[in-house]
Amino acid sequence: MIIPRLALRNLLGAGIRTWLNVVVLSFAFVSIIWSQGLLEGMNKQAADAMIHMEYGNGQYWHANYDRYDPLTLEDAHGAIPPTLQILVDNGKATPILITFATMYPNGRLQTVLLKGIDPNQSVMGIPGEFLAKSDAAIPALIGARMAKNTGLKIGDIVTIQWRDVNGTYDAQEATIVQVMTTSVQSVDNGTIWLPLKKLQNMTGMIGQATIITLAKGVEPPATNDTWQFENLDCLLKDLRDMVKSKSIGSSIMYIILLLLAMLAIFDTQVLSIFRRRKEMGTLMALGLTRVKVIQLFTLEGALHSVLAVLVGALYGTPLLALFAKVGWSLPENTDSYGFAIGDKLFPSYSLGLVVTTTILVMIVTTIVSFLPARRIAKLKPTEALRGRMA
Numbered sequence: 001m002i003i004p005r006l007a008l009r010n011l012l013g014a015g016i017r018t019w020l021n022v023v024v025l026s027f028a029f030v031s032i033i034w035s036q037g038l039l040e041g042m043n044k045q046a047a048d049a050m051i052h053m054e055y056g057n058g059q060y061w062h063a064n065y066d067r068y069d070p071l072t073l074e075d076a077h078g079a080i081p082p083t084l085q086i087l088v089d090n091g092k093a094t095p096i097l098i099t100f101a102t103m104y105p106n107g108r109l110q111t112v113l114l115k116g117i118d119p120n121q122s123v124m125g126i127p128g129e130f131l132a133k134s135d136a137a138i139p140a141l142i143g144a145r146m147a148k149n150t151g152l153k154i155g156d157i158v159t160i161q162w163r164d165v166n167g168t169y170d171a172q173e174a175t176i177v178q179v180m181t182t183s184v185q186s187v188d189n190g191t192i193w194l195p196l197k198k199l200q201n202m203t204g205m206i207g208q209a210t211i212i213t214l215a216k217g218v219e220p221p222a223t224n225d226t227w228q229f230e231n232l233d234c235l236l237k238d239l240r241d242m243v244k245s246k247s248i249g250s251s252i253m254y255i256i257l258l259l260l261a262m263l264a265i266f267d268t269q270v271l272s273i274f275r276r277r278k279e280m281g282t283l284m285a286l287g288l289t290r291v292k293v294i295q296l297f298t299l300e301g302a303l304h305s306v307l308a309v310l311v312g313a314l315y316g317t318p319l320l321a322l323f324a325k326v327g328w329s330l331p332e333n334t335d336s337y338g339f340a341i342g343d344k345l346f347p348s349y350s351l352g353l354v355v356t357t358t359i360l361v362m363i364v365t366t367i368v369s370f371l372p373a374r375r376i377a378k379l380k381p382t383e384a385l386r387g388r389m390a
Helices: 001-014 017-053 068-074 081-091 144-150 196-203 239-275 277-285 288-328 351-378 381-385
Strands: 059-062 093-104 110-117 141-145 156-162 171-181 190-196 210-214 227-232
Touching: 001 288, 017 351, 068 093, 081 093, 081 210, 093 190, 093 196, 110 156, 110 196, 141 144, 144 171, 144 190, 156 196, 190 196, 239 288, 239 351, 277 288, 288 351
Parallel strands: 110 190, 141 171
Antiparallel strands: 059 210, 059 227, 093 110, 093 156, 093 210, 141 190, 156 171
């Protein structure tokens, strides 16, 4: 126990030099947790929104459907299999029919997706009740982004042109019955929601669907090869890949901060070894081995990380807790960021994140403290007592 006690006494005895290193290292420690928690909160917030509004517990896709290829929509529809129809009848799944269309808002032309959904469903967060209680011939539901881009508002009438299952073009006027606000762009941009049966009749696809979304907690049943189940890992892959790429980019910031803190500790260790030559010679003359002296100086440097964790906890805990509670207000026009995160971003800090960051800082600090201490292995006690380095 003499080495830890001596290391702590020497560290605290260094005064302002020690605390400057500790503050810089604690800032790097808190910054790492803050940035990683921000990205984790972004991932969690966006995933929760997409699951609530669109994905549920997974989706069955028609075999011809490819969300990256709009040209597949012409053939991406089919009859709902009996196993899934039972879930639909029990309110544990909801079918969606998707087709191309052209709308003419305010005399302009715009290509859109018509998506049919059961107005009484509760699987997805789409407010279909507005479609159910409307008396319009073709009630339509759009998102706030769609309304902003087209200039449409509640009560407006817009002409929609589509092609049915036989390839025949038809057109009718739809009434905007509600404008919903959602952070999920895939249910908003370029999308018009109609009652499912209405769209099936318009296109001649009676009893057919393109996607069938399962409710949360519902296990996917086996079905025929015409329908392929896509779990949440597959549906959220793009989101997680995007968060991962941004995480790699943001890591540059805290790597620089960590390197600056490590440089300060390294310089402190080099200076300490140079100035304390006689002390090292005295310790060796009193019987302390070179290995023990190396351990002493390495432990002194490593204790910087322990003090940094304690100091960081003092100001970082309330600061990060407040940040997680009130969130971070995002600037306007954040749609281009590609995340379903709404107007505020709430960080998410896990115990694993804190523990991992603490271990990382301690390991790196110990290594940096050990590197200059290696010179002590070649130190001769007689030379050290004279104030020389062999």
